[in-house]
Each structure stands twice: as structure tokens, then as C-alpha cells.
Amino acid sequence: xxxxxxxNTTASALTAQRLRMDVISSNIANVDTxxxxxxxxxxxxxxxxxxxxxxxxxxxxxxxxxxxxKTVKAGVGNGVKVTSIKEDTETxxxxxxxxxxxxxxxxxxxxxSNVDLLKEMVDLISASRSYEANITAFNANKSMxxxxxxxxxx
Amino acid sequence: MNLFGGTxxxxxxxxxxxxxxNKAITQNIANVDTxxxxxxEVSFQDIFNEAKESSISANRTDARHYxxxxxxxxxxxxxxxxxxxxxxxxxxxxxxxxxKLAENTIYYNALIERLNSKFSTLNxxxxxxx
Numbered sequence: 001x002x003x004x005x006x007x008n009t010t011a012s013a014l015t016a017q018r019l020r021m022d023v024i025s026s027n028i029a030n031v032d033t034x035x036x037x038x039x040x041x042x043x044x045x046x047x048x049x050x051x052x053x054x055x056x057x058x059x060x061x062x063x064x065x066x067x068x069x070k071t072v073k074a075g076v077g078n079g080v081k082v083t084s085i086k087e088d089t090e091t092x093x094x095x096x097x098x099x100x101x102x103x104x105x106x107x108x109x110x111x112x113s114n115v116d117l118l119k120e121m122v123d124l125i126s127a128s129r130s131y132e133a134n135i136t137a138f139n140a141n142k143s144m145x146x147x148x149x150x151x152x153x154x
Numbered sequence: 155m156n157l158f159g160g161t162x163x164x165x166x167x168x169x170x171x172x173x174x175x176n177k178a179i180t181q182n183i184a185n186v187d188t189x190x191x192x193x194x195e196v197s198f199q200d201i202f203n204e205a206k207e208s209s210i211s212a213n214r215t216d217a218r219h220y221x222x223x224x225x226x227x228x229x230x231x232x233x234x235x236x237x238x239x240x241x242x243x244x245x246x247x248x249x250x251x252x253x254k255l256a257e258n259t260i261y262y263n264a265l266i267e268r269l270n271s272k273f274s275t276l277n278x279x280x281x282x283x284x
Contacts, residue, residue, distance in 0.1 A: 006177050013185070054188060076174065076177045076181050079180075130186050136183075136252065140256070150266065151270065152270065
């Protein structure tokens with residue numbers, strides 16, 4: 001429980017939201033990618049990626065202290081952490097009719113990535129708003145700490 | 155006679171509560187996109203008010219009796235489980251959190267103001283009114 005605890009919490013959230021934005025950027029950039037990786041010798045289109053967030057509940061020591069009955073302020077937590085970046089294997093690839101495309105099959109259809117631009121844009125705005133909210137929290141925190149330094153100066 | 159009286163220690167308790175509450179709010183805002191996260195709240199105000207209103211005193215005649223003194227460490231953080239949630243199980247209400255954040259900052263600043271004016275009063279006394 002240091003005085004910069006809240007700032008570290010905010011920092012973890014900012015990092016997570018930034019990573020989320022990076023992943024969204026990657027999705028948008030690869031919306032038309034038909035050759036992302038090779039599976040069994042055949043090229044597969046890009047699969048939409050998304051991150052999973054989890055509450056960072058604190059270190060081992062705090063749990064140990066709590067279990068041993070020492071007076072520890074019940075866990076406020078340590079911010080948020082990214083547990084994984086997962087590929088979307090459920091949404092099917094989009095089929096576009098384009099016989100001239102090098103990756104077209106016998107019927108003239110091309111498999112496109114399963115990224116939905118609309119969803120990505122909504123997600124991007126959500127991430128950017130969360131980022132701003134955390135910045136507000138950080139500034140409030142900073143002003144409180146600065147104020148604390150003024151104790152006894154008057 | 156106690157030079158500083160009880161005011162400063164009470165203000166200190168208030169500051170400690172505001173700091174903890176700030177941590178909880180920060181945590182809530184940080185986890186606004188975490189699935190199944192439930193809002194954390196701090197319940198110190200009640201304890202603090204109780205301690206202020208009635209200073210309970212009790213005699214311990216046996217070592218096994220509970221101590222009546224209220225410590226700063228008793229501030230509790232609890233998760234608000236029965237709250238309206240979003241489809242992903244997250245219960246953070248961003249508007250409420252921002253309001254709480256602003257309120258808490260002002261509360262904290264007010265406590266600091268009081269603390270400073272208390273010190274300046276003492277300073278006046280020490281200097282003999284000069």
C-alpha cells in the first residue's frame with residue numbers, strides 16, 4: 001500500500017486500453033488480408049483478434065497476510081491485467097465473389113477476414129473513452145497528492 | 155494537556171478513509187471493461203461517524219474480551235454484488251464513479267484545508283499572537 005498505489009492502478013488500465021487499441025488497429029489494418037498464415041499448406045485469411053481483461057487481485061503476500069489474520073486493508077486490488085489475446089475462430093470468413101483474385105477458389109469466391117469494421121470502430125471508441133476516464137482518475141489523484149504536500153505549509 | 159487535541163487524529167482518519175476510497179474508485183474505473191467485475195466500495199464513513207459520536211469505553215476484565223478501541227485499519231472494502239450489471243457481468247457505473255471521484259477529491263481537499271488552518275491556529279498560539 002504505497003502512496004502511488006492508485007497511480008499504478010491507473011497505469012495498468014492505461015496499458016490495457018492501449019493494447020486493446022493496438023489490437024483493434026491490427027484488426028482494421030488486416031480487414032482485407034487473405035493470406036495471414038498457412039494452415040496445412042493453404043493460406044488462411046486474417047482472423048479477428050480480441051483481448052481478455054481480468055482484475056488484478058493483488059500479490060501473493062497480501063493474500064498470505066489476509067489468510068494469517070493480520071490486519072490488512074481488504075483487497076482494493078491492483079488494477080487490471082490482460083490475460084490473453086484470442087483469435088476469433090467462431091465467426092466464419094466472409095465469401096466475396098471475385099474470380100480474378102489470386103486466392104479465388106474454383107467457383108470464383110475469395111475468403112476474406114472475419115473482421116467486422118463496424119464492430120471494430122465501436123470497440124475503438126469504447127477503448128478511447130475508457131482511456132480518457134482513466135486519465136481523469138489519474139489527474140484527480142495527482143491533485144490530491146499535490147495537495148497532501150501542502151499540509152503544514154500554511 | 156494535549157496540545158494537538160483530538161482534531162488532528164480525526165482529520166487523519168478522514169484522510170486515510172479518503173485515500174482508501176480513492177484507491178477503490180481508481181480500481182473501479184480501471185476495470186470498467188473487465189467482464190464480471192463488481193464495483194468495490196469503501197465503508198469507513200459509518201465507522202468514522204460512530205467513533206466520533208460516541209467514544210465507547212469498556213473495561214477488559216478478561217484477556218479474551220474483545221477490544222473496544224476502533225482502529226484505522228477497520229475500514230472495509232466490499233464488493234457490491236447485487237447491482238445492475240451489463241451483459242458482460244460488469245457492474246461499473248462510470249457516471250457514478252466519476253461523480254464519486256470528484257466528491258472524494260473535494261472532501262480530501264476540505265480535510266487538508268481544515269488541517270492546515272488547525273496548524274496555523276497552533277502556530278499563532280506558539281508565537282503568542284504576534
